[in-house]
Amino acid sequence: MYKSLLYPVASACRRLLPLDGMWKFKFDKKSEGNKEGWNTGLSDYDLVPVPSSFADLFTDKDSREFCGDFWYETEFVAPSEWKDRELVVRFGSVTHRATVYINGEEVTSHVGGFLPFNADITGKVKFDEMNKLVVKANNELSEKMIPCGKTSVRSDGTKYAQAYFDFFNYSGIHRSVKLMALPKLSITDYETTYEIKDDRSAIVNYNVCVEDFASDNSANYEVKVCLKDKEGNVVASSDGEKGKLKVENANLWNVRAAYLYTIVIDLVDKEGNKIDEYVDKIGIRTFEIKDGHFLLNGKPVYLRGFGKHEDSDIRGRGLDLATIKRDYECMKWIGSNCFRTSHYPYAEEMYRMADEEGFLIIDETPAVGMFESLMNAVDAASGSKAVVHWFEKETTPELLEHHKECIKDMIKRDKNHPSVIAWSLLNEPETIYECAVPYFEAVFECARQEDPQKRPRTFALVINSTPDNCKCWHLCDFVSLNRYYGWYVMGGYNIVSAEQAFRAEMDKWAKIRGDKPFIFTEYGADTSGELHKLPSVMWSQEYQDEYYDMNHSVFDSYPWVQGELVWNFADFQTGEGIIRMNGNKKGIFTRNRQPKSAAYVLKHRWEELPLDYKK
Numbered sequence: 001m002y003k004s005l006l007y008p009v010a011s012a013c014r015r016l017l018p019l020d021g022m023w024k025f026k027f028d029k030k031s032e033g034n035k036e037g038w039n040t041g042l043s044d045y046d047l048v049p050v051p052s053s054f055a056d057l058f059t060d061k062d063s064r065e066f067c068g069d070f071w072y073e074t075e076f077v078a079p080s081e082w083k084d085r086e087l088v089v090r091f092g093s094v095t096h097r098a099t100v101y102i103n104g105e106e107v108t109s110h111v112g113g114f115l116p117f118n119a120d121i122t123g124k125v126k127f128d129e130m131n132k133l134v135v136k137a138n139n140e141l142s143e144k145m146i147p148c149g150k151t152s153v154r155s156d157g158t159k160y161a162q163a164y165f166d167f168f169n170y171s172g173i174h175r176s177v178k179l180m181a182l183p184k185l186s187i188t189d190y191e192t193t194y195e196i197k198d199d200r201s202a203i204v205n206y207n208v209c210v211e212d213f214a215s216d217n218s219a220n221y222e223v224k225v226c227l228k229d230k231e232g233n234v235v236a237s238s239d240g241e242k243g244k245l246k247v248e249n250a251n252l253w254n255v256r257a258a259y260l261y262t263i264v265i266d267l268v269d270k271e272g273n274k275i276d277e278y279v280d281k282i283g284i285r286t287f288e289i290k291d292g293h294f295l296l297n298g299k300p301v302y303l304r305g306f307g308k309h310e311d312s313d314i315r316g317r318g319l320d321l322a323t324i325k326r327d328y329e330c331m332k333w334i335g336s337n338c339f340r341t342s343h344y345p346y347a348e349e350m351y352r353m354a355d356e357e358g359f360l361i362i363d364e365t366p367a368v369g370m371f372e373s374l375m376n377a378v379d380a381a382s383g384s385k386a387v388v389h390w391f392e393k394e395t396t397p398e399l400l401e402h403h404k405e406c407i408k409d410m411i412k413r414d415k416n417h418p419s420v421i422a423w424s425l426l427n428e429p430e431t432i433y434e435c436a437v438p439y440f441e442a443v444f445e446c447a448r449q450e451d452p453q454k455r456p457r458t459f460a461l462v463i464n465s466t467p468d469n470c471k472c473w474h475l476c477d478f479v480s481l482n483r484y485y486g487w488y489v490m491g492g493y494n495i496v497s498a499e500q501a502f503r504a505e506m507d508k509w510a511k512i513r514g515d516k517p518f519i520f521t522e523y524g525a526d527t528s529g530e531l532h533k534l535p536s537v538m539w540s541q542e543y544q545d546e547y548y549d550m551n552h553s554v555f556d557s558y559p560w561v562q563g564e565l566v567w568n569f570a571d572f573q574t575g576e577g578i579i580r581m582n583g584n585k586k587g588i589f590t591r592n593r594q595p596k597s598a599a600y601v602l603k604h605r606w607e608e609l610p611l612d613y614k615k
Contacts, residue, residue, distance in 0.1 A: 002122075006190075013274055014276070014278070017078075017181075019178060023072045023073060024074070029066075029068065033069060037104075041073060052172060054066070065160055065161075067139060068159050074132075077131070093347075095137070096112065102131060111402065114344040114406075135173065139171035143395040145399065146367045147368045149164045172317075174310075174347075183267075186267075187277075190208045190416070191452045192205065192263075196286055204263075206238075206243055206263075208225065221268065258355060260282065292515045294478075300615040301337070303519055304337055305336035308339050309572040316573070341362070341363050344366035355419045361421065363423055391430065407443060411450040423455055424480065431472045440475055458477060458479065463484065486525065487524065487538075495550055517563075519562055519565065523567060524568060526584065541597035571587035573591075
């Protein structure tokens with residue numbers, strides 16, 4: 001079984017066949033597909049694009065809200081010259097579960113909707129003939145996996161997803177599907193760490209993983225690694241699966257000033273012939289927390305930017321390169337330098353673009369919804385005895401194992417990106433009871449063990465997690481606060497009282513924080529892109545501007561606040577509800593990426609702030 005999360009690239013020894021396009025598609029309303037033989041092919045089908053979400057492609061509510069099994073099918077031809085290779089279908093993501101069939105035979109299954117997985121089809125393929133690739137997917141939510149929720153049933157027997165999170169449960173084959181033809185002896189992973197010397201030289205420590213899928217050829221190959229600069233010149237080289245690359249006069253990767261080297265990893269036989277080759281881009285940089293500051297290459301950096309979502313019109317959460325490009329252009333225009341992948345790992349193309357553009361990423365797991373509902377969160381904070389504490393549920397052990405697997409896969413996939421500076425392990429979980437502590441300790445330790453660069457770890461604290469009652473904040477290397485004083489708390493004319501309450505909480509944090517830096521991972525106010533009101537009222541653009549002015553005044557009063565990530569970059573789709581009007585409207589940009597008034601407020605502020613603000 002081919003197990004690798006390396007980004008798929010073609011090279012001298014690797015072949016790629018993209019399988020994106022229009023696939024056959026069918027809802028399985030009665031979960032009868034396997035019994036009816038759908039794994040061998042679909043009849044009475046629709047055609048849908050892959051990658052994309054399915055919800056917004058249709059015009060009826062039952063399709064948009066569909067919950068249960070749904071099926072995809074496509075066909076491909078594998079050329080006979082690939083007979084001696086390992087054949088793997090690589091899925092960027094399928095939300096939330098997938099079972100894969102090749103020519104009617106099951107080859108793999110996967111749980112988790114935001115990370116890649118492989119289907120090894122070696123020995124299952126008919127060469128120079130048409131092969132059927134079928135995927136059975138499922139988007140039901142549960143308390144045993146992340147993101148958390150449950151699956152309920154309407155009075156007419158129709159299932160629906162009841163999310164414990166405030167974004168739409170978009171589902172489908174969301175990222176690209178590629179057929180890979182790989183050498184039997186393959187590079188399956190590599191990792192890097194960095195040392196920067198006073199003489200401007202740098203050491204790139206590397207570790208390469210190799211697997212033989214045919215027989216034991218461990219004595220019949222060598223690993224050779226070299227590093228090339230932007231002009232293609234070799235600046236360092238080394239032999240062996242582990243080694244060091246010394247780079248003289250190294251060009252460091254910096255914020256909004258990215259420099260990327262190309263790392264070339266070759267497997268060669270005793271005669272020097274290539275067996276496998278993997279090529280990637282890396283950035284030489286260090287990141288650490290010291291004396292309450294974030295240090296990139298030893299220099300302070302103040303984080304400013306956004307929480308985001310993979311969300312756009314029609315395609316939902318489906319990969320769209322044009323939207324990625326537009327998002328980066330908007331983020332550059334406004335003067336930001338950082339974003340959090342709320343509330344799940346994004347498509348790899350987003351990280352590769354961040355590497356190229358010099359943006360910093362706080363990479364987040366899908367661990368959201370660890371309150372059963374907002375009302376449950378309020379009840380928990382008040383100490384209600386009727387509430388079942390989240391981390392005392394009978395589902396907790398199974399949830400923890402799934403959570404750790406997601407952390408491992410996220411770090412395995414993203415560990416070599418220079419843009420990734422930190423891991424966010426949960427968003428707004430219940431933290432005010434001691435039963436949460438062992439769970440948090442387990443996921444924090446998992447992240448520490450898996451990451452060769454030992455990046456800082458955090459989680460986003462909901463407003464109920466206060467300095468008086470949060471049991472888990474001390475595990476963070478830096479503390480991330482989601483706070484909505486002036487919106488959910490004392491909004492409108494009472495914003496003066498909101499500021500006082502905000503400062504009172506911050507004063508309490510100041511007494512216990514030690515030397516940990518704090519950032520705000522969410523703060524924002526819903527705003528209609530069309531509503532102007534003088535004097536301001538909530539939902540008007542004028543009020544959103546005032547809201548940000550108040551929050552920034554608070555941030556500026558505390559030197560240990562080292563970052564501000566607005567919620568949200570752009571308006572995004574949510575489920576239906578009385579506090580949402582066709583989605584969450586906290587975007588600084590509209591859903592089609594046009595600026596609201598607050599965009600100019602933030603642009604003025606962020607362009608004036610030095611990179612080492614509060615150094």
